[in-house]
Structures are given as C-alpha cells and as structure tokens.
Amino acid sequence: MRSVFQTDDIDETCSQRNCEKWDSMNHLNLIVELEMEFGVSFEPEEIAQMRSFDEVVQFVKSKTA
C-alpha cells in the first residue's frame, strides 16, 4: 500500500475515508498489485467492499486460504 500510494503514512487504521491518496485510481492500482502479488483475482463486488486496511487484509486472506 505504501508503494502504490507513495506515502509512508499507512497503518491498520487506514481507509478510503481518512487516506487522501486512496482515491479511485489508486484503489484500482492497489487491486492490480494485490492480484499480481498473491496470484488471485477479485470480483468487482469484492473490489467495491475493500475500503479499509482491515477489509483488504480480510479479502486477501480469504482468497489465499
């Protein structure tokens, strides 16, 4: 997330609401990087639900489990 958003200011509390760099463009960039990194594919509905750090971790875990 740090490399996609180009900021060190990322922690577990980060979400689309409170992180300025987490805009719609970077959201898709994040998804692409996650898909490549973990070898998974997210459905559009899931992509829409991954709005915070915790939710991202949760979806990645469920895909890789």
Place this chain on the structure above:
Amino acid sequence: MFVFRNHTIERFFPKDYHFSGYDDVSLVPEQEEGYVWFYQAPIGYDNAAASEEIAADLRKFLMVLETVNPNKTVIAFTMTVIYSLSFTDDDLRLKEAVGKYNAGLISASLTHGNLKVIDIEEFTSRYPAEDLMDWKFYLLSQMGMNPRLSASFQQWFAKKLDEIALKRKKCLVLDLDNTLWGGILGEDGPEGIKIGGDYPGKAFLFFQLGLLELSRNGVVLAVCSKNNEQEVLDLWVSHPFLVLRKEHFAAYRINWQDKASNLKELAEELNLGLDSFVFVDDNPTERALVKQLLPMVSVPEFPVQPYELPVFLKKLVEEEFKVYSITEEDKAKTLQYQANAMRSNLQKRFDDFNDFLKSLDMHLTVEAANEYNIPRIAQMTQKTNQFNLTTRRYTDSEVKSMLEKGWKVYCLSVADRFGDSGITGCAIIKGNEMDTFLLSCRILGKGIETAFLKKVLQMLRKEGVSEMNATYIPTAKNAQVKDFCAGIGMHCVAENENGEKRYKAFLDEMDLSIQEFYHIEVK
C-alpha cells in the same frame, strides 16, 4: 510531460507525468516540457461510428500539434485495434480507419521535426490479444490496456525515450571463428569454414548481411579475433561468399594477445570510449574475461546454435543500437573512422607535424545553424563527451529557441584528402559567453579545434563583440579540454574546488591568426 489520452492509462506512464481529461484537447498546458499523444481505438460494436471517431481523433491530434510550441517534443503513439468484432468478413472499416490514422501521424512527422511517432505494435505484438485487455478493469474504470502490463510498458517506453534522445552504443566488436562464420579458419582452412551455401553457412551469411545493414545505420564494426592476421587478410580478399570484408571494419586486432587488451587498443585507435562498445564472441571464456576486466563493455550471450542467430541479431540491435533516427553523417561512420586510421598511419611518416597537416589539404566550412544542420548540432551536444567544454545537452527544439533568442550557433564541417567527415564541431555563443564548444573526437589531433574557435572569434569581433567568457566544466571524460581555453590565449580568472574554470579574454588582445593551410570557408 503531458499526456493526451482517451482511456485510463496513468499506470502506464511515470508518476510525474500529467494527464488530460478523457478525450479532452481543450487545454494545452504551456509550461510542460513536452507532450505525449496516446489515443486508443474506441471499443464498441458500431464500426461505422468507431471509424468516424478515429478520423476525428486524428483531426484533434493535428490541431494540438499546431497549437503546441514547435520547439517542444511531441511523442505520438500509433493506434492499434486491441478488440474488435466484425459481423461480416468484409467489414474491414476499423482496420482501414486505424491505417489512415497512423498514416496521418507519419505524414505529419515529415513536416513537424518535433513530432516523434512510436509504433505501439512493437509493444502489443509481444502479447496474445487476450492478454492485452482485462475486461474487468476496462469495465470498472476504462483501463485501455491490461494493467498487469504496465511495468513492461514503462520499461519499453523508457527505452523509446532513450532512442529519441539518441542514446546508443557506437561500436560493435566481433570475433571471427564460429561467430562470423562456422568453423575455425586456422584448422579448417578457407575452404572448410562455413559461410554461404547450405546450413549452417546460410545462418552465418544471414548474420553477416544483418551486420552489414547495422553498419550502414551508423554503427562502427571492428574485429577482435585470435587468428593469424595474414590468413584472415587473405580470406577477406579471396573468399567468394563473405559479406563483411576488410573495408567494412573500422579497425581490427587479429593476434594472440588477450582480448581485453585488444579492446582497449581498439578504443584508443578509434577514439571511442569503452562504454560505447559491444563485444560479441561465441567463446564463453572470452566473454567472461572481458566482462570481468572491462565491466563497461556490453557483452551479450551468444547463441549456441547458428539457427538462433536471427533472433540474437534482432535482440542485439533493439537493446544496444536502436535510435529514433540517424543523420547522413552517421551512415558513413565506418568510412570516417577508417580514414582516421589511414591518417594516423600517414602521420608516422612525417617528421615535421606542420608538414603533415599541410599534406592533408584540410578544408573547413563554418556554417551558421539552419533547419538542415540543427538536428546534427543537437545530436553532437547529446553524444560528444571528450572534446566538450561544458557538456551541455540540447534537443533540436532547444537549439531552435536559441536562435530565436539571438544566440550565435555555428557548426563546422571538415574534409581532407582522405574523405569528408561531415559536420563534426559546433560552437554556441550567448552574447559574450561561450555556452558550448565541442568537436567530434574523430577530427582531433590536427589543430582544427584552434582554427575553428579562432575563426568564430574573428567573426564575432567583426560583429562588434569585444570580450569573450568561457567555462570549463569538468566531467569524467573531458579532461583533454581542461586547458584548451588557456592554449588559445584566454585568461583563467577563477577556478573552484570542483575543477571548474572561468576564462575571460578581450578579443583585440588575442592572436586570432590561423595557419594558412587550414582552408576555411564561411557559409
């Protein structure tokens, strides 16, 4: 750089680029250093409408091209059809429209020197059609290409930018046995080596034909081989099927010395830096030796099977030698470097250096910058490292804008009885400041640099310039010009801890006389 686009393509360009709105050409920001035009074919099913849209895209592009400052570079990608659906076999409208669009870009580049056209298919053809698009991301966010390809696209685009900046290697040094022909000359004899005829001779013949074309495109060829020199010289004359012979190589080292030492000697003889060398040899031990002792030389792996040579050649050219375009001067590089080697042989026969210079019958032409020589002037500022006072790099556009600002830009052509070296020097004067003074290293060693600068100063004095200032900016490669200004009679007025030197001179106090054996013409 500012990118005009009609799809979501931010991922494919460096982070500091700026982007237009989708298909928005209403705003052309002036402060940008250059522009990229990256329009992708519309995706839809109404091929008539799509074709019309593509025609309109070209009109928009031409409008933008006329609007931007002609001194700024515009890079336009060609268009390719990534997805289309024809409902009948004879519906080729989209193909035709894209063809017209691309032809329009190319013909615009003929009349606009600042427009560089890049063929997108060089990138897209690496991938099967289904990998080029990811419909999920297209439908979610108009992503015009598969976002997973962005890293390799960025890499490819960076290479294209280097090619536009004319960065490339200058010299290809080749081994002979099992590299330019099959077999070993010393063992198999002239009749036994494989070149021409059936496979594998055919593979080596193709390879030599490709290398010949490379040398016609301005890359200097040289030979470094462990062989008996006389046997190779005889072969070059007598073998019926060889393509590359003695006259195609600017220099050669055929002996039993180690190849690293030979490469160093070749670099010296050709007056080229080793970092502009590529070394091709089939023997892994030789490659390892050169890699270890001369890490600045580029040493590609060589194919094991002769039938792999065409793929090897393509990769070699694309990675090391490709540039956006070349000038007439480039095309005759090998001849010029060869003439140089002949000159230095002649030099040995003269005891008095001035007698030698006189015998060369040198003709110098000093010409003010114009639309025909500006590309060459810019190219020299980009490529000249050694005899270069300030090493300032300029593009065509920047040189043009200097003229608009009233700077004086001159270039120098040199011919002597061994040949015409073409435009090989330039001087850029901003008021009474020498902004740039450089000469190609292949004409050095004949006092031409002094004659050229004195001539320029004479011309400036005539125009009423009384004082000239100059700076020597040291780089890793230009130590040889450190004292050049002092040598022609300028005074060093300051030197800082980096070795940078400031010079000043009053033209009336300088000796600007030039030896009469330099025949100088001003155009």
